[in-house]
Amino acid sequence: MDTKALRQKILDLAIRGKLVPQNPNDEPASVLLDRIRAEKQQMVKDGKLKAKDLKNDTIIFVGDDNLHYEKFNDGSIECIENEIPFALPKGWKWTRFGNIIKLMSGTSYPIEQEKREGKKLYVKVGDMNLPENSFEIVTSMQYLDDYSSSHLVPRNSVIFPKRGGAIATNKKKLVLREEIIVDLNTMAFTPISPVYLMYCYYWFLSIDISEINSGTSIPQINNKDINPLLFPLPPVKEQYRIASTIGTLLSRIDSINKNKAELSQFIEQTKTKILDLAIRGKLVPQDPNDEPASVLLERIRKEKDELIKAGKLKRDKRESVIFRGEDNSYYEKFSDGTIKCIDDELPFMSPKNWVWCELQDCCSKEIKRGRAPKYADEGNILAFAQKCNRKTGEIDISTALWLDRASTNRYSTDEYMLDGDIVINSTGTGTLGRIGIYHNNDNPHHIPIVPDSHVTVVRAAKNIEPSYLFFYLKFMQRKIEEMGEGSTNQKELKPLTIQKIRLPIPPYEEQQRIVKLVHSITRKLSSIEESLTLMH
Incomplete structure (x- = not known):
């Protein structure tokens, strides 16, 4: 279920008069528009509006030829049939949005006037960091003591971005439940009585404000972009019925999305x-x-x-053996003969027929990084980079680059990546310590590939399941990330650090049983996750 598309469909049906049935006894929208015009005239007399605010008001009507026309204040009439997006039900009327609202732009106050406490809340676009349909404001809680009452946006208004990236993303349209002041990058509208606020709000949710952007380098919308928008006006009672139905349906969608989020979190916790x-x-x-x-x-x-005798592998000068003593404690024996109890250094006790060792002890080749490659526009060997090891846990060979042909002779055969090789991102803020496992099916064209100097490769020895090593390292990923050394922006995971990671090794047959069951459960959980991705 695509909940985002469903939400938009509900709003679209609503503004077309297809969400709730019409009642022929409702006062028609044409009478409502007359009352709005009278209300605006009274607002001018009361000083709540300026006479110039009415000069652009127009009347849209259907002529004897069944076409739509617009009558302007100077008496001129223009056919606007080409602007009308769809037919309205009987009793509804088209009008310009500016005819039925009071529109305000925000203002700027000096930073020194912003306080943690004060008389009036001062809201900026950046504070409106909320999911769609939320009626609250997440704010840094800045207030003003000294402000102009003319800048106050009344409660039961809708605020939205006037400038910036929030226009491009078509988000941050919020209903105000309190009187506030908004910043220069924000606009607000208040419906003229008796137009219902929530119907206006849901209509405003249905439109894409990025499409009325009149900015150039920076997205921006102004009064001239908002006021001329065609607005489908239903009878007042139908506005309330529509808004109530939309509220109920969107609330159910929000519940679905909430349950989806909770289920996604549960799946991650289960994994x-x-x-x-x-x-x-x-x-x-x-x-x-x-x-x-x-x-x-x-x-x-x-x-x-x-392999050491044959010169194919170097002996580890820091070699040690971990064993369990007769007292059931764990000890580490070093090459110089010294023995040290390491009970306090192991995170948990393993089963009786398991053993603890260092990662290098169960690998068939030295744990080390790849080489710094020289890239080319084309070639026959790829260089595996950190970006190939994606955050999603997948390997993406499409982002690998070609290795310069002249440098291929620098690589020995055991440096080419094999099925089951574990890759660890070893440099870079945000990617340091990321664990992935390379499989041949990640490379459908079977192009030879070697790691670059920012990736460390771990290759399991015979009778060590690569997936078991991957599971352990993936579980320990957060701690492995913390093993990085160096300054904040230049941290790296040294090969020696990775070599010395301690891990528990089960019997080979149990490794296979573990890998089989974990894969089985993961596939089922991934299937559920895949279905959740359809519920936007």
Whole structure:
């Protein structure tokens, strides 16, 4: 369900007279317009309007030829049939919006006059940071003690942006429930009695103010943009029926959106909880017949020793082994023979047949960053950059750039990314520590790809499920982000820091069970999320 489109459809039906049935006994809008004109004349006498405010008032009528005409104050008449957007029900009338409202522009007060407390609230466009249909103001609570009463916008008015980006986004149209002063970038209108405020407001919600923007470099709207707008005026009683129905329907849509937001939050919490249970050994049952993880790690160490002897891997000079002692505590034994209890350094206890190790211990190649590439307009090898590792958790190869052909001989075969490689963004504010996992299906054209110098690659050893490593690192992403070193705008994650991340390793068979179940649950949750994206 596209709730945004549904909201617009409701408003569109309403202003066309198709949302609620007409009552032939209602006083027609033509009589209402006569009463409005009389009311405006009285407002001039009372000093609430100036005579010049009435000089642009016009009367729109249907001629004997069934075409729409507009009569101006000087007596001239012009056919405006080409301007009429749609036919109105019997009893309704077209009028210019400026004929039935009082329009005000905001004003500017010196910054030194703004106070935390005072006599009158001073609202700026930036303070109107609310979802559509909200009738409140989120404000920095600035007040004025010294102000002109002529600048007061009365309660039961509608305020909206006059200048700036809020026009382009067609947002921030709010109903006032209190008397305020608005800033220079804000406008307000108040309907002339007996036109109903909420009908005017819902009509104003239905139009796109970005389309009446008369600004050039900066979006802007003025009186000359607002006053000439064609306004479909129903009988007064129908205005109330329409507004009541719209209010009820939009309230239901808001409830749907609220439930959607709550469900989305619940899904994210569920995903986090699933990963939490998985890495603690509480998601799937342990099987005592599984080969213990300690045996698995010992086999990985021997395989790495062979690679070291063959010159394909460098020995870690800071190598250590984590083990559980007879007292059930965890210890770390270093290459110089020293042993240290690390119970206080581990976030939780793992199951009996699991082992703790450092990330480098369960990888088949050294954890390091890629090289600084030289780019080209075309080539046959891509360079994987941080922007390829998207915030959504997906890998986007379309943003990778071509590697200069002349520099390809700098890369050894093990530097090319493989299916299951984990990528960690290692520099940059806002992207530092972001975790992703690369799969061959992310690269449908199977173009060879290497990491650039801003990305660290983690490659799981044989009998270590890459997805299990990914789940753990993804769960720890927030803490990994905090491991960055350097100044605020120049923080980086050093390869050594990533190498030394401690993690619990289950038996291989349990890794597979964990990965299978997490993928199954995630697919179901993603399916729900996908359906929610249709509910804008």
